[in-house]
Amino acid sequence: xxxLELASVLAGPQVGQFLAELGAExxxxxxxxxxxxxxxxxxxxxxxxxxxxxxxxVNWGKTSRVLDLTTAAGQAELHxxxxxxxxxxxxxxxxxxxxxGADYATLAALNPRLLYGSITGYGPASPxxxxxxxxxxxxxxxxxxxxxxxxxxQKMPVALIDLLTAHQLKEALLLALYQRERTGRGALLxxxxxxxxxxxxxxxxxxxxxxxxxxxPLGSGHPSIVPYGTVYTAADGTQLLxxxxxxxxxxxxxxxxxxxAWATNARFSTNPARVAHRHELEELLSQRIAQVxxxxxxxxxxxxxVPAGAVRTVGEAxxxxxxxxxxxxxxxxxxxxxxxTVAFRCSAWSVADALPGPPVLGHR
Numbered sequence: 001x002x003x004l005e006l007a008s009v010l011a012g013p014q015v016g017q018f019l020a021e022l023g024a025e026x027x028x029x030x031x032x033x034x035x036x037x038x039x040x041x042x043x044x045x046x047x048x049x050x051x052x053x054x055x056x057x058v059n060w061g062k063t064s065r066v067l068d069l070t071t072a073a074g075q076a077e078l079h080x081x082x083x084x085x086x087x088x089x090x091x092x093x094x095x096x097x098x099x100x101g102a103d104y105a106t107l108a109a110l111n112p113r114l115l116y117g118s119i120t121g122y123g124p125a126s127p128x129x130x131x132x133x134x135x136x137x138x139x140x141x142x143x144x145x146x147x148x149x150x151x152x153x154q155k156m157p158v159a160l161i162d163l164l165t166a167h168q169l170k171e172a173l174l175l176a177l178y179q180r181e182r183t184g185r186g187a188l189l190x191x192x193x194x195x196x197x198x199x200x201x202x203x204x205x206x207x208x209x210x211x212x213x214x215x216x217p218l219g220s221g222h223p224s225i226v227p228y229g230t231v232y233t234a235a236d237g238t239q240l241l242x243x244x245x246x247x248x249x250x251x252x253x254x255x256x257x258x259x260x261a262w263a264t265n266a267r268f269s270t271n272p273a274r275v276a277h278r279h280e281l282e283e284l285l286s287q288r289i290a291q292v293x294x295x296x297x298x299x300x301x302x303x304x305x306v307p308a309g310a311v312r313t314v315g316e317a318x319x320x321x322x323x324x325x326x327x328x329x330x331x332x333x334x335x336x337x338x339x340x341t342v343a344f345r346c347s348a349w350s351v352a353d354a355l356p357g358p359p360v361l362g363h364r
Contacts, residue, residue, distance in 0.1 A: 001025065004081055005062065006102055007091035008035045010132070010159050011119050011193070013058040014166040014341055015089055015173070020061030021342040021352050024087075028062045029078065031069070034361040035059075050360045051334060060328055060338045061355035066362040075101035082107040082114065087173060091119040093129050104188040114186040115176050117169045123192045130193040132159040139197035144204055146217035153217075165196040221282075226274040227253075230282055231311055238294025242285075243307035247271060252304040256297065257288050331357035 001024040005016040013028070013035070020026040028035070040054040041047065068074040078101065082088060088107060090097055097103040097118075104116040121130020133155055136142050141160065142153035172189040180186060198205065204215045207223065215223060220241070222228035227242045227250075234240060244250050247270055251263040262268050262284065267277040274281055289297065294310065301308040317323060318339075328338035334357025342351065 001087070002085045003027070003087045003089065004029060004078075004085045005089045006097075007089045007119060009037055009091070010058055010162040011165045011169070012089045012091040012117075013037075014163065015117065015169050016062060017058045017060050018166075018170055018341045019087070019173075020355060021340060023352070026062040027081065028059065028064045028359065029067050029069075029081075030064055030361060032066055034066075038361065051358050056334065056336070056338060056358040058341065059358040061352075062359055063356075063364045064359040064362050065364065069100035069102055078102060079107070079110055083110045085111065085114060087115045087117065089117050089119075089169075094120055094124050094127055108186055108188070112186055113180060113184065115173060115180065115189065116186070117173055117189045118191070119165060119169060120190070120192050122194045124190055132162045132193070135161040135193045135197045139194070140201060140204070140215075141197065144215060144217050147219045149216050151217065161193050161197045161200075164200045165191055165193050168196045168199070221278070224275060225271060226278050226281060227285055230285075232286055232289040234289050234294025234297060235291055236293050236295060238298070239311040240289070240294050240298060241309055241311060243309075245307065249306050250274070252306045253301065256300045256304060256306070257285075257292070259284075259288060325351075329354050333357050333360070 001019070003016060003019050003024045003026040005013060005026055005028045007013055007016065008030075016026045016028065035055060037055045038050075038052055041049070041052045042054075045053055067077055069078060088102075088104075090102065092100070092102070098106075104114075104118065107116060108114050118124070119130075120126070121135070122128050136145075136155050137153065139161070142155055145154045145156060146152060147154070169189065169191045172191060176187045176189055204223070207213070207215050218229075220229040220231060225243075225245055227244050229241060229243065231239050231241050242253065244253055247263075250268070250271075251260075254260050254263040262281075266273065268274050268281055298308055298310060312320075318327070326340050326343065328340055330336055331354070338355070338357070340351075345351065
C-alpha cells in the first residue's frame with residue numbers, strides 16, 4: 001500500500017505512522033522549509049539536531065521528499081505520485097489544496113481508486129485554521145480540565161484533539177479500504193478537529209444534553225462515580241488514584257483500609273450516595289490513606305481487584321516492563337527509541353519488529 005502524506009504537525013502524520021507500522025510505504029511530501037515540527041525542540045534537546053523529539057513522535061517508518069507545490073514542476077511530480085498511490089493524507093486549510101493542485105478532485109481524476117483523507121479545523125466550509133489548543137478551549141475540554149469550579153481553565157498536556165481527529169480518520173480510511181475492495185472506487189474522507197472534539201465529549205456532553213446543567217470541573221474527579229480519579233497521598237509519599245466503579249469494590253476498599261463501617265454508612269453505601277457526599281468521603285479517604293503505606297495499599301487493592309494505581313511520571317511509565325512492547329528500537333540514523341502508534345494486536349499478523357527512524361528532510 002502506498003501512502004502520500006501531504007499533512008504536517010500531528011494529526012495527519014500520526015495516521016501516516018500508523019499505516020507505516022502496519023506495512024504501508026509512506027512518502028512524506030514536505031515543502032522546502034519542511035514540516036514545522038522539525039523546529040519544535042524542547043530546551044533539553046540539542047539545538048541543531050536534524051530531527052526534533054516532536055517530529056519523531058509521529059514520523060517513524062517514512063521517507064521524505066521535498067516538493068514545492070507552488071510551482072508547476074512540483075505539482076506535476078505530485079500528480080505522478082498520486083496516480084500510483086492508494087491513500088493521500090492532507091491537512092490544508094479549505095481552498096489551499098486547490099491552489100496547490102493537491103485537492104481530491106484533481107488527484108482522483110488521475111486515480112479513481114484513490115482514498116483522500118482530509119483534515120481541517122472546522123470543516124470544508126470554514127476558512128479557519130485548526131489548532132489543538134484553540135479547539136481544547138472552544139470544545140469545553142479546558143473548562144472541564146480546571147482544578148475545580150472557579151479555577152483557571154487548563155489545556156491538556158498533549159495535543160488531545162489532534163490525536164482524537166487522527167483516530168477518526170484512521171477509522172474512516174479502514175472502512176473506505178473495505179468499501180474499495182467491494183466497489184473498486186476511491187472516496188473523499190473529511191474529518192475536522194471541531195467535530196472530533198465534540199464527539200469526544202461523550203458523557204460530559206450528554207450530561208448537558210440530558211439535564212441542561214453545565215458540567216463543572218472537578219479536577220481529576222469524576223462527575224458520576226466516587227471515589228474515582230481523585231489523587232491521594234499516602235504516608236510514604238506515594239501518590240495514588242482510586243477508580244472504584246461499583247459498591248462491591250467500595251466495600252473491598254473499606255475493608256483494606258480497616259474502615260468497614262464506611263461501606264454500611266447511608267452516606268456512602270451506594271454510588272449515588274457517595275456522589276451526593278463526595279467531599280465528606282474524599283476527606284475521610286485522604287486522612288486514612290495518609291496514615292498507610294501507599295505501596296502496601298496498592299498491593300492489597302490489586303489482590304482484591306479494586307482498581308487503583310500510582311501516579312507516575314512519563315519516564316516512569318515508559319520504563320515499566322509492560323511498556324517495552326510499545327517502544328520502537330533505535331536505528332543507526334536515529335539512536336533513540338520511538339513510541340508506537342499501533343496499540344492493538346492481531347492473530348493474523350505480527351507487529352513490526354522495527355521501523356526506519358524519522359527521516360531527515362528530503363531523505364529517501
